[in-house]
Amino acid sequence: MTKQERAMNTRHALIRSAAQAFDEFGYTRAKLAGISAGAGVSSGALHFHFDTKAAMAAAVESEATRTLHALARHAHRKSPSPLQALIDSSHVIAQQLRRDVVVRAGFHLNCRTAHHSEVNLHQEWLECVRRTLERSAAHGQTPPHAVQEDLTATVVGATAGFEALARQDHNWLSRPTLTGLWHTLLPQLATPKALTQLQAAGTEAVICATGPAPAQPAAAHASGG
DSSP states (O other), X not given: OOHHHHHHHHHHHHHXXXXXXXXXXXXXXXXXXXXXXXXXXXXXXXXXXXXXXXHHHHHHHHHHHHHHHHHHHHHHHHSSSHHHHXXXXXXXXXXXXXXXXXXXXXXXXXXXXXXXXXXXXXXXXXXXXHHHHHHHHHTTOSOTTOOHHHHHHHHHHHHHXXXXXXXXXXXXXXXXXXXXXXXXXXXXXXXXXHHTTOOTTOOHHHHHTTOOOOOOOSSOOOSOO
């Protein structure tokens, strides 16, 4: 393994360890000593890659954002219709929030920590829902009398609410729970013909193609130190 490869592996280990600490303790209580220990490196190695805890949080957030963008692109590229793409996007994002601590911690940092960020993931989800429902209407999947802003607000409010509840119980983002949500919403979003063609549980090939989450750090974290 080259020196560059070792440095990259160390950086990835630190990002994952930091995400675990932020997810477990929150940004304020997470300690750099616990993060370096969780990654199995010295504090000197940590500071070689990240000057501050804020820089480490920004790296976690950036990694999570890249993953979420890739998941959304994958769902919209592979799903058979705009409305199905919206369903599939919600499933793959929820699945990743449950399984991948970097995505979960990065999402929470973006939405809850008072710091400047280049992206606003909640706003991006709102725009994604709006654009997808507009395409759905153009494809004749959404009833012509539907008010797009009302539909957008309903989908965003419901999915954001599930994400908030999942911070205490990850089952709120489970596939069966999200499927139940779509069973409730779809009669309001889709024409009767489109409704027969939609899968509230998501497109199996799209959801399974996202693969397993990366392995969690083996070492335990501590909030102190």
